[in-house]
Amino acid sequence: MVSALQKWTLSVGQGVARYSVALFYLAFGVAKFTPGEAAAIHPLLVHSPFLFWLAELFNQRIATDVIGVVEIGLGVMVAARPIAPRLCVFGSYGVAASLVVTLSFLVTTPHLDPALSSFIVKDLTLLGVALWSAGEAARASVPQPTSETLPA
Numbered sequence: 570m571v572s573a574l575q576k577w578t579l580s581v582g583q584g585v586a587r588y589s590v591a592l593f594y595l596a597f598g599v600a601k602f603t604p605g606e607a608a609a610i611h612p613l614l615v616h617s618p619f620l621f622w623l624a625e626l627f628n629q630r631i632a633t634d635v636i637g638v639v640e641i642g643l644g645v646m647v648a649a650r651p652i653a654p655r656l657c658v659f660g661s662y663g664v665a666a667s668l669v670v671t672l673s674f675l676v677t678t679p680h681l682d683p684a685l686s687s688f689i690v691k692d693l694t695l696l697g698v699a700l701w702s703a704g705e706a707a708r709a710s711v712p713q714p715t716s717e718t719l720p721a
Contacts, residue, residue: 583705586698586701586702587647587648587650587698587702588648589698590644590647590661590664590695590698590699590702591644591645591647591648592644593644593695594640594641594643594644594647594664595640595641595644595645595648597640598636598637598638598639598640598641598642598643598644599637599641600637601633601634601636601637601640602633602634602637604630606633607629607630607632607633607634608629610633610636611624611629611632611633612678613674613678614632614633616674616677616678616679617670617673617674617677617678618673618677619670619673620636620670623635623636639663639667640667642660642663643660643663643664643667644660644664645660646659646660646661646663647660647661647664647699647702650702650706650709654706654707654709654710655706655707655710657702657703657706658703658706658707658710661699661700661702661703661706662699662703664695664699664702665696665699665700665703668692668693668695668696668699669696671689671692672689672692672693672696674689675689675690
């Protein structure tokens with residue numbers, strides 16, 4: 570039998586996990602519009618096998634602005650779970666993909682500052698939450714059979 574505490578813990582834990590990822594993406598997305606953040610991530614972009622083209626195509630500020638727009642959009646999509654679970658699925662997979670790109674900086678950026686490396690490692694946990702969020706929202710987006718839709 571599942572206790573009330575177990576149900577509460579599961580519900581609150583899931584909410585904290587999903588909406589902390591959404592909040593991270595919203596906050597870090599907004600931060601991408603600042604000159605300091607643009608300068609800080611530029612070395613990561615130019616060495617990235619996934620994002621180098623942003624630095625080649627756009628100046629430093631526009632490249633990070635593009636990333637900021639994407640991050641804000643993904644954060645909103647993940648947060649939309651209560652009203653649009655399917656949108657949350659796509660947002661969660663988008664977050665997971667972006668976290669794989671971010672984690673790749675650990676091996677693609679020469680002379681990476683150890684403090685930045687430590688900061689990036691947290692993305693492994695966020696990746697796990699994003700994958701869980703995608704799976705949970707996908708399950709919620711599938712219509713559940715009712716007594717009216719079950720065969721007689």
